[in-house]
Amino acid sequence: MRLKPVPEPPADLDELREHQRAVPLVPGDTDDCCARLRRRRDLPDRQTANDWLAFLRALGLAEETSRGFVRADAEPTPERVREGLRDGVLLVPEALAALREASPDDPLTPADLFAATRERVPRHDRARNPDWEAAWRDRAARLLGWLALVDLAAPVDGDPDPAAVDLGYVAGDAL
Structure with a gap:
């Protein structure tokens, strides 16, 4: 399945890494994850945070589990981001x-x-x-x-x- 959200691209992959690090290591529901993303990345609203969460999932940098979203054990390398874009983004x-x-x-x-x-x-x-x-x-x-x-x-x-x-x-x- 390919996802639609495409947030503003960051200046570099280090900034993308910071967005990934804002996703919890312990699974949390969508609302908790969005609140954490908003707070840690100074995002303007919940929808923007939700878009980032979906996009990180499309790139393989976040995962959805039965207990909620969790940060994936993967680095946002150029190769991984390319693969995630090709395979996961509409x-x-x-x-x-x-x-x-x-x-x-x-x-x-x-x-x-x-x-x-x-x-x-x-x-x-x-x-x-x-x-x-x-x-x-x-x-x-x-x-x-x-x-x-x-x-x-x-x-x-x-x-x-x-x-x-x-x-x-x-x-x-x-x-």
Whole structure:
């Protein structure tokens, strides 16, 4: 199963490690884990914490047990994050395929990625959010930022800035 949440990418894997360390070693229910994430990582709200918890689970850095969520005994290495993105995050295979087709003269932008995956956005997301297109364009920008963080994507002309909707990407060295 691939998960939808894609939080803002961190500046580096050390920051991702800090998010992982905010997940308890002793299993806790979702509310407890979200409260702990909010407190330790200064997250703005429960939904952001919940998104991080789901995303860490998708990357294999947190696990859901019968007693709740727990920190996985795994380091957030570039290889592990790449594998987690490929296997656990919705629309990553499509993004990687589009990156393979991109070139410096015609890089993949978040708007391009959204256009290529628009039909794959779950129907319930479209129904519950009247501004779903903007939300999924933002998600595409964040997703490309995560791919750049682990060298699956490379920004064209500059550093990856997930807020830059027009920033273009090509395949990274690890793709």
